[in-house]
Amino acid sequence: MAEIKSHIGTQNKKGQTYTDAWKMMHEAPRNPSFYTGSEVIKEALRRASCDVMIAYPITPQSEAAALIGELFAEGYIGDYFRGESEFAVMSQCAGAAFGGARVFTTTAGPGTMRAMENFPMWAGARLPIQMIVTCRGINSPLSIQPDTIEISYLLNTGMLVWHAETAQDFFDWILKGFMVSEEPEVHLPLALCCDGFFVTHTKDVVNLTPADMCLPPYDPYRSPVPCMDMECPPVRMMRDPFIMKSNYISYATHASWQQEIWAAIERSRKHTIKWINGLIDTENTDAEVVIVASGTAVSQGREAIRLLEDEGVRCGLVKVKSLRPWPGEEIREATKNAKHIFVPEFNVTGWLAKEIKATIPNSERVHAGPHVCGGMTMPPEIIASEIKTALGLRSESLAGRGS
């Protein structure tokens, strides 16, 4: 068998040049373009040297999935098809990744939930699949509107989980995400999440890398597990009595296997920090009031900070970019001066506030809110109002318009 050679500098069948990923993302010229989030997903994929994309329609990711179909028709994606359901899609993604392909898919809301069984399987099998999650409501009565509750279900699957705020984050992190998750000591799937509609269906100026440059192809021979082989674990273990054995050795193997997945998440820390420039971004964290948020709640928080500044209230901001690996140390450091920590979220349970409370000392400083859910918007005024109320400042009621 021929040894794997570097592809850098050579061209693919579309005439794109395989480019060193760091140079492509950090040194290549950028072209400002006015795109929706869905279009940005397509443009990132155009440059991703993706072997397989598997699609299934569910709002709000359907548009992105369809646009990637156009990329396939243009010859930029190795293979593309529609699965029978989200569960089937994620299983088919596993099959393609087991075979050594760079695999990409998109899902949302109830689709994420339907496919859930596959995600710990992906992580356990060390498959570096990238999945875009355009978050929406998941419960009955049905809602297709933005809601980030599904992220909380992904946090303990063993996947890497990042939460993009903007379409620019999205473009950059799709490409950078492959670089992190395909590192041999990481080699885990990535759930790259955004707030549906707010990011996918709004237009923004996004600086794109040149379309004639693309990522180097995935090299499956650097994988920490062999390419698909029915005689190898995990497949062999699943059809062996090993899965049923009740003895110390069997338990120890399964336990060690699980530990290895979470060790790989820890190993991703240094690569994630390098590629997305830290697990968090911070502004003015010497202030006594700090907003900690992820996704578009960061944008709303930023706007609330501007409103508060007009009223003489100084407020810091922590943008949480990566949820797995979890930036525990970074958040402890960024909030060490804060007397009040506000965590605005687009979900009913406040999962980010719970994570933060479990991370920092004196967790009574955390105000878990404001929360909105089910598709409600979160005006910056309600964040500012909640902060002012907590500080004992006068705040006008925003709930009603009665006389």
Next chain:
Amino acid sequence: MTQYRVLPGPEHFLPPAAASMGIYLPNPGEAHINGVIVPEEKAYEEAARQFLMAQVPTIFPGPLVLWAWNEKAAKKAAAVRKLYEILKECVQPGQKPMLIPMPDYRPKYPKINPEVEINPNHPNLTIWHNKIDCCMFIGVHCHQANLSLKIIRGGTSCYTVAMCAQAGHEDAMLSFRDASVEKILKLGEWIRKLKGTVKPRLTTAKTSASN
């Protein structure tokens, strides 16, 4: 900075993954000893010392070097064989170097033959049976190597070395990264250099108590 150190076991009923305890992998040109990052040169010396000190120093080659799936693998396999020959030349009477392959990763039923192979799902059986007190993994896929290294640390007192072709292994007591033919042979040179200067252990590893 973590206070945790990756030391010979038996460590715990279920030893933690070293990465989860704050141990980081070395960067290119570095290695780690017990979880502490060191210059690679220092790791060669320590690995050679551990081999020469052990009563049963053992090399465990895995599928990536056992099968001639490319030219580089074949060359590495020859280098591993050379390292084993050097080890045999350099040990003292009473020491028993071994070369035991990990040909695949399937759990073995009804029971592994520990005299002829090691398996990542129950590596302790081979280590206990042969009273191995120092071993080196090479050519084992990283996930399977980490699986083995944790189980070995959990249930035996064997000193573990990893000669990894990728980024290294925190779960070994000593790990190289970016393993190549040159690095394998360089370890052999260090074993030759230290020949006769290291006193072998007189008793077997604590593992015998666990048999």
